[in-house]
Amino acid sequence: MDDDDYMRGKLTNNKIFGEANALLAGDALFTWAFELMLQNRGHLPQERVLLACLEMAKATGPAGMVGGQYLDMAMENKEISPEMLENIHALKTGKLIQASVSTGAILGGAQGNHLESLRDYGKNLGLLFQITDDLLDVRGDSEKTGKESKKDLQRGKATFPKIFGIAKAEDIAYLTKEKTKRNLSFLSQDCDFFTALADYIYTREA
C-alpha cells in the first residue's frame, strides 16, 4: 500500500510478483490464518478456541489493524494530536501484537484480571515496537534495518520523533518498556522470556 521497493533488505512482493498477486497473497494469508487456528485445535476446549479466534478477528478487523491502516493513511500530511498518534499505532500494529499475547493467554485458560494484565502487556509491547520503529526511521542504519531511512518523514506521516522530538520520544520508549515489564508483575511464574522480549524491542537496531 505504501509501494515500498524494499522491506528488511529484500525486494517487496509487489515488485517481484506484481501488485495484484501481492494483494492476493495477503488476502490468502489473512484467511488461511483462521483456517489454521480453527483446524489445528488439538484437545483444547472448544470455548477457548472460539474466544481466541474471536480475539484475533477483532484485533485485525475494522476496530484493529485494518482500521489503524486506514487512519494512518487518512492522516498523512495532517496535524494530529499525540492521542491520535497513539491511537493509530495502537490499532495499526499494537492490536496484532497484543492479540499474539492474549490469544495464547486465552488458550491457556487465563481469565479476568490476569487476562487483562496480559492484554496490557501486549498493548504496551506493541506501542514500544512502534516508538522504536519511528526512532529507527530517523536515526536507523538502513544497512541494518533493510529499509530506506526517513521514509515516514518524506510521506508526511506523524511519528513520535516528529511530534515529541527525538529526546522525548526516547524517554517515552524507556517509560513504555518499564511499564510493559510491570504488567507482568502479577505472575509468580518465571517470565524471563517476556521481560527479555521488552528489552530486546527497546534496544533493537533493526
Add this chain to the structure above:
Amino acid sequence: MDDDDYMRGKLTNNKIFGEANALLAGDALFTWAFELMLQNRGHLPQERVLLACLEMAKATGPAGMVGGQYLDMAMENKEISPEMLENIHALKTGKLIQASVSTGAILGGAQGNHLESLRDYGKNLGLLFQITDDLLDVRGDSEKTGKESKKDLQRGKATFPKIFGIAKAEDIAYLTKEKTKRNLSFLSQDCDFFTALADYIYTREA
C-alpha cells in the same frame, strides 16, 4: 482488481474512495465476517460453530476464492481447457456460494451424505451462476446488468461461451440447473425456495 468503473450500475468503491480505501474496506469485511460468525453464536453447539467457521475459511482462502482469483488472472490471454475453466469458476465464485449453503447445513446439524448433497447443491448453484454470468457478458443488456458488456472478452478471459460457443454454453446452463435441483432430492421437507433459487439464477437477466 479489474479496475472496473461500474458494478451493478453504480460507481465502484475504487472510483469513489480511491484504491487504498477500497482495498482496506475489503480486508475489513473479510475479517469482520469472522468476528460476526464467532460472536453471534447464540446457543448453537460450539462444535458446529467451529466447523462452520472452518468451512467458510477454507472456502475463501488459498484453496477457495482467493486461489480462484489468482488462477483467473494468471490465465488471462492463455488457452485453457474446459476442466481448468470449471476449476477457476468453482474456486473463484463457486466455493463462497457453496459455503453459504453448507455452513447453514452444518449449523443446522447436517452430517454425512446429507451434508455432501447440500455441498453439491451449493457447488452446482455456483457453477450455474458463473455460466449465466458469462452468458450475460456476451448477450446481456448492460442497462439491466449494470456492467459494461463484453468486458471478459476484451480482457482475454476464458468463459463458457468462448470455449463452448453460446448454444452449447446455454445447454450446459440448463443441465447444471437440473443437476442442482436433483441434489435436493434426498430432502423430504419442503424445499421450494431452494429449487426456485436455481430457476431464478438460470433465468436471471442481471
